[in-house]
Amino acid sequence: MPQDIGAIDPNWAWSTFKPSTEQPWNRRLAAHLCRRAGFGATSRELNDLVKQSPAEIAHAFVENAKQASQRDPETDSLATAMLATGNSQNLAAWWLHRMLNSPWSGGEAASTSPLLEKLTLFWHGHFATGAEKVDDAEMMFTQNQLLRHHALGNFGAMTQEISRDPAMLIYLDSTTNRKAHPNENYAREVMELFCLGEGNYTEGDIQELARCFSGWEVRRKKFRFNKYQHDTGVKTILGKSGKFGGEEGVNVVLNQKALPRFIARKLIRFFVFDEPAAPEQLVEPLARLLRQSELRIGPVVERILASNLFYSQSTVGRKVRSPVELGIGLLRCLHGSTNLELVARGLEEIGQAVFYPPNVKGWDGGRTWINTSTLLGRSNLIGQLLRHETTRFAGNNLEMLAQQNGVSASDKLVAWLDEQLLAVPFDGTARAGLIDVVETATGNKSQRIAELIHTMSTVPQFHLA
Amino acid sequence: MTRHFSAASLLCGLLVTAVAHSNANAQADLNTDERSAFELLPASCLAVAQMPHPDQLLTTLTEHNVWKKVQQQPQYNEAISNPGYMMFLGIRTHIETQIGMKWREAYDTLLGGGITIAFDPETEGVVALVRSADADKLQSTANTLIELGRADARSKGNEPLPEDEYREVTVYGKNDARFAIVGPWIVMSNKDELGKKVLDTLLDGARASIQDSDNFAAARKSISGEPTVWSWVDLGTIRDAGLAKGLEPNRTENPIAELLFGGVLTNLRQTPYVTASLYVTGKSTRLELSAPHDNQWVEEFREYWFGPDGNGTADPPLDTESTILSISTYRKVSEMWLRAGDLFDERMNDELAKADANLTTFFAGKDFGEDVLGSFGPAMQILVNRQDFNDVMPKPALKLPSFALAGHLENAEETQTELRRTFQSMVGFLNIIGAMQGNPQLDQDIDIYRDNKIYTASFVPEPDEKESERARIQFNFSPSLAFAQDWFFIASTKQMAKDLVDATQNAQTTRGAASNTAIRLNANTLSEALDDNRDQLVAQNMIKKGQTREESQHEIGLLLESLTLFKGMSFDMKTTGGELKLELSIQTKN
Numbered sequence A: 001m002p003q004d005i006g007a008i009d010p011n012w013a014w015s016t017f018k019p020s021t022e023q024p025w026n027r028r029l030a031a032h033l034c035r036r037a038g039f040g041a042t043s044r045e046l047n048d049l050v051k052q053s054p055a056e057i058a059h060a061f062v063e064n065a066k067q068a069s070q071r072d073p074e075t076d077s078l079a080t081a082m083l084a085t086g087n088s089q090n091l092a093a094w095w096l097h098r099m100l101n102s103p104w105s106g107g108e109a110a111s112t113s114p115l116l117e118k119l120t121l122f123w124h125g126h127f128a129t130g131a132e133k134v135d136d137a138e139m140m141f142t143q144n145q146l147l148r149h150h151a152l153g154n155f156g157a158m159t160q161e162i163s164r165d166p167a168m169l170i171y172l173d174s175t176t177n178r179k180a181h182p183n184e185n186y187a188r189e190v191m192e193l194f195c196l197g198e199g200n201y202t203e204g205d206i207q208e209l210a211r212c213f214s215g216w217e218v219r220r221k222k223f224r225f226n227k228y229q230h231d232t233g234v235k236t237i238l239g240k241s242g243k244f245g246g247e248e249g250v251n252v253v254l255n256q257k258a259l260p261r262f263i264a265r266k267l268i269r270f271f272v273f274d275e276p277a278a279p280e281q282l283v284e285p286l287a288r289l290l291r292q293s294e295l296r297i298g299p300v301v302e303r304i305l306a307s308n309l310f311y312s313q314s315t316v317g318r319k320v321r322s323p324v325e326l327g328i329g330l331l332r333c334l335h336g337s338t339n340l341e342l343v344a345r346g347l348e349e350i351g352q353a354v355f356y357p358p359n360v361k362g363w364d365g366g367r368t369w370i371n372t373s374t375l376l377g378r379s380n381l382i383g384q385l386l387r388h389e390t391t392r393f394a395g396n397n398l399e400m401l402a403q404q405n406g407v408s409a410s411d412k413l414v415a416w417l418d419e420q421l422l423a424v425p426f427d428g429t430a431r432a433g434l435i436d437v438v439e440t441a442t443g444n445k446s447q448r449i450a451e452l453i454h455t456m457s458t459v460p461q462f463h464l465a
Numbered sequence B: 001m002t003r004h005f006s007a008a009s010l011l012c013g014l015l016v017t018a019v020a021h022s023n024a025n026a027q028a029d030l031n032t033d034e035r036s037a038f039e040l041l042p043a044s045c046l047a048v049a050q051m052p053h054p055d056q057l058l059t060t061l062t063e064h065n066v067w068k069k070v071q072q073q074p075q076y077n078e079a080i081s082n083p084g085y086m087m088f089l090g091i092r093t094h095i096e097t098q099i100g101m102k103w104r105e106a107y108d109t110l111l112g113g114g115i116t117i118a119f120d121p122e123t124e125g126v127v128a129l130v131r132s133a134d135a136d137k138l139q140s141t142a143n144t145l146i147e148l149g150r151a152d153a154r155s156k157g158n159e160p161l162p163e164d165e166y167r168e169v170t171v172y173g174k175n176d177a178r179f180a181i182v183g184p185w186i187v188m189s190n191k192d193e194l195g196k197k198v199l200d201t202l203l204d205g206a207r208a209s210i211q212d213s214d215n216f217a218a219a220r221k222s223i224s225g226e227p228t229v230w231s232w233v234d235l236g237t238i239r240d241a242g243l244a245k246g247l248e249p250n251r252t253e254n255p256i257a258e259l260l261f262g263g264v265l266t267n268l269r270q271t272p273y274v275t276a277s278l279y280v281t282g283k284s285t286r287l288e289l290s291a292p293h294d295n296q297w298v299e300e301f302r303e304y305w306f307g308p309d310g311n312g313t314a315d316p317p318l319d320t321e322s323t324i325l326s327i328s329t330y331r332k333v334s335e336m337w338l339r340a341g342d343l344f345d346e347r348m349n350d351e352l353a354k355a356d357a358n359l360t361t362f363f364a365g366k367d368f369g370e371d372v373l374g375s376f377g378p379a380m381q382i383l384v385n386r387q388d389f390n391d392v393m394p395k396p397a398l399k400l401p402s403f404a405l406a407g408h409l410e411n412a413e414e415t416q417t418e419l420r421r422t423f424q425s426m427v428g429f430l431n432i433i434g435a436m437q438g439n440p441q442l443d444q445d446i447d448i449y450r451d452n453k454i455y456t457a458s459f460v461p462e463p464d465e466k467e468s469e470r471a472r473i474q475f476n477f478s479p480s481l482a483f484a485q486d487w488f489f490i491a492s493t494k495q496m497a498k499d500l501v502d503a504t505q506n507a508q509t510t511r512g513a514a515s516n517t518a519i520r521l522n523a524n525t526l527s528e529a530l531d532d533n534r535d536q537l538v539a540q541n542m543i544k545k546g547q548t549r550e551e552s553q554h555e556i557g558l559l560l561e562s563l564t565l566f567k568g569m570s571f572d573m574k575t576t577g578g579e580l581k582l583e584l585s586i587q588t589k590n
Helices: A009-014 A027-037 A041-050 A054-069 A077-084 A089-101 A114-126 A135-149 A155-163 A166-171 A185-195 A203-212 A248-256 A259-272 A280-292 A297-305 A324-334 A338-351 A370-387 A398-404 A410-422 A428-440 A445-458 B001-021 B054-062 B066-072 B074-080 B083-099 B103-111 B135-155 B192-204 B214-221 B235-240 B255-268 B300-306 B333-338 B346-362 B368-374 B412-437 B496-505 B523-532 B536-543 B549-563
Strands: A218-219 A222-225 A236-237 A241-242 B047-051 B115-120 B125-131 B163-166 B169-174 B177-182 B184-189 B229-231 B274-280 B284-292 B322-328 B376-385 B402-409 B442-449 B451-460 B479-483 B488-493 B517-522 B566-576 B579-586
Touching: A009 A280, A009 B376, A009 B496, A027 A041, A027 A054, A027 A114, A027 A324, A027 B074, A041 A410, A054 A114, A054 A297, A077 A089, A077 A155, A077 B496, A077 B536, A089 A135, A089 A324, A089 A338, A089 B054, A089 B536, A114 A135, A114 A259, A114 A297, A114 B083, A135 A166, A155 A185, A155 B103, A166 A218, A166 A222, A166 B402, A185 A203, A185 A248, A185 A259, A203 A236, A222 B235, A236 A248, A236 B163, A236 B451, A248 A428, A248 B517, A259 A280, A280 B300, A297 B255, A324 A338, A324 A370, A324 A410, A338 B536, A370 A445, A398 A445, A398 B229, A410 A428, A410 A445, A410 B274, A428 A445, B054 B103, B083 B135, B135 B177, B163 B402, B169 B192, B177 B192, B184 B566, B214 B229, B235 B274, B255 B333, B255 B579, B274 B479, B300 B333, B322 B523, B333 B368, B368 B376, B368 B412, B368 B479, B376 B496, B402 B412, B402 B496, B412 B442, B412 B479, B412 B488, B451 B496, B488 B496, B517 B523, B523 B536, B523 B549, B523 B566
Parallel strands: none
Antiparallel strands: A218 A222, A236 A241, B047 B115, B047 B229, B115 B125, B125 B184, B163 B169, B169 B177, B177 B184, B229 B274, B274 B284, B284 B579, B322 B376, B322 B517, B376 B402, B402 B488, B442 B451, B451 B479, B479 B488, B517 B566, B566 B579
């Protein structure tokens, strides 16, 4: 049973998890790590991961992601090809391709990693910007690369850059900001949604920060500072006064004590559990780490992924899979590939069109992923992915995948899929029912396995991560 | 491989079929029958297709360069190591042993006299006549295969092939699939009545046959060379019987279809018959459709299509070294526009009336149908060229071919001024739209090339875009308008306008084509244009099929390589010698 979150000792929670006989390091726990830190792992990847300790793996994941984030995005010829079409929906397929094909093993040449893509998705929801309004694939791509570049780096640098990002400014109607009428939209979101959260600023602070951004404009898809429209007077923001420009204004916000807590809380919600909200005593150690590391994200993420809390009953199976985690996760865990435009459309139908967040707050996540409409849609998407003509598993079909993993017999197959795909295992009765499904379904072996997985997707616990 | 497979399967099918038959006693005297299949088909047949030499076709296909290339592919080797194929080979060897012939010899012997298929509306049946090159071998092979088939059926608990007798001829099969062997002939039909008619003719000698039809005889006379497959349809009878509803006069809603095929419809409403001839050689595959044609049949509203007295011919295509596709036609578009009421349905006429009003405004009050389209000559061409980006900066990420519309001006001096003014207005309009959307602006210029004026507009790159090799799609275009004597060219690039000016002044670059419509596709330049975008194609393939880069690179490489096996494709439509003729030809490299 999950522990009472409020009663958890923070020291124990964030201490490094050491496997024991009661809780050994095994494929199921490694699968949990890969689901949360990325989008799942193939059976072979899990076999490799169980040979290392959880702490070593968390460190390697973060290091791989940091190295990949610094590699030249210009070399991404797939992105170039997608951008040439000028269509942001094609860009979504490009990103899904990265999520699906990022290697856990890293490597010198790898320009991406599952953790890097997962964090980029996190920041995409945090600094939410919608392609529908921006209406320019190139600008959306530039912002996406900005998020990727800073994903595990310094949060302050990322916020400074995002403040000048044309896609963000267009999305928040901030393409012109004159000193006579400062535009408060961006200033408000910096405080409320990006850095501090409600209750940590006043309306006056927003108005003063907006004055700092006066003269910040977007012209011909590029950021421009119009010194003639900048308010050079003294501003007072959050108790600090000076003739601040936009950069200084953002720095004042970044130096607030509330900021590390705000970011740490969001990271806990993203990586650890959806609800209840993490109590202050659990947030504070991570906030302290964030401050100590000068707002670098990497150390905090590594601490989370290697922690006791991350592998505890309070965490495993305590999140609802987002549509991306559901769709890409299924393909990744089963070594699958398919038409990614189809996947992008399917994800949109169940509430998560990447590059098209619903509003400036991003996706609410958690229980909001599930409603009567999306529950059916999620199962339909799984069915469609399993049976689409372009879908392949292990380069071939599900029968071949089962053969390659030595799980041709029905009981072994069900047990293997349970471990591969589920955070919370099925009980004996449910497993027996699933064995019956695969043995009585019509069609060839691949079709019967597809029917089995589709049936699994109709069970609520399939949707937990 | 697939074709080996298919051929072998066909052979087995026919042999098993054939096996069912043999009445050696009754037809011994027919073994040397010299009649053609057409003499055996009832006069009531309305459609016939014949492959006179299946053996030659198989030889051509198996020795073809394309087939040899296919055999070098890893997928081919994968397919022939497949357990299903191995099993098939085992069965084939067993059959070969039983009949005492290799499959290829059996194919050549049993089908060597040709295959003829006909449709008879009286019985609503189809009959197939297969003539063996050796009646004795046909009989013995048939007997062996029938016995093999029956033994196999019995071993599986199935009903062995049933047989019956008609005038001492054994007929095999049941319901809608029966066959018999008579001398060198295998007769198959899905209708008993039709099968009996053919057997009666075979056994009794002369009866009224399709060969007695004047239409059929005229069609046979018009054959040129030796087609691999030849077919004939008695369209007159079909039309008279009310079975060709699609050919009845109706106003269309599709102007493109009317422009392309309106004249063909005129012909099909009158012509007595249509023939199709397929010629397959090592160098090309050519399909020729022809029908008798008389200029008297042309309705007044379709004169725009055929020209005065039916003599409208397209210009020779303005091909250049970089041409991918050229379409050259004779169409007096102004006439078509003005006769829209006779050609199109009400809805389309409403749409055209709206378009006419808008275009008249756009062309400064000139009547679009009469003045604007009327100033163009009937010979028009659409051309698509591969672009050379070697010395061009910035280079677009997506490298599109250039394209152009070319034609003649009826009153060049006056019309050139109008077109130039409209071109300038259009560029101004595009600049306003472009500015609103943040796209690059067009800079207008006039170039003098070989004493001809080219009005052109080029997109101006941003300072940081000037040396880009991944520039926006706009940098594929530099819209241009050029004039050379009475020619006009509206081209997507200045270079293409120049190439077309060159083409009009260099007679050697044009090829003769006294056609109403001529289409040429150059596979080499098409392959090069696709290769220019290889990265794009690979990326699209990766996304659409979810494949790895290596898999997609292999697939796209194979596609581009397969194109290099072809020289190109041509299509010609012409009215000549009392015929309307459509020729589609695909040329391969040897």
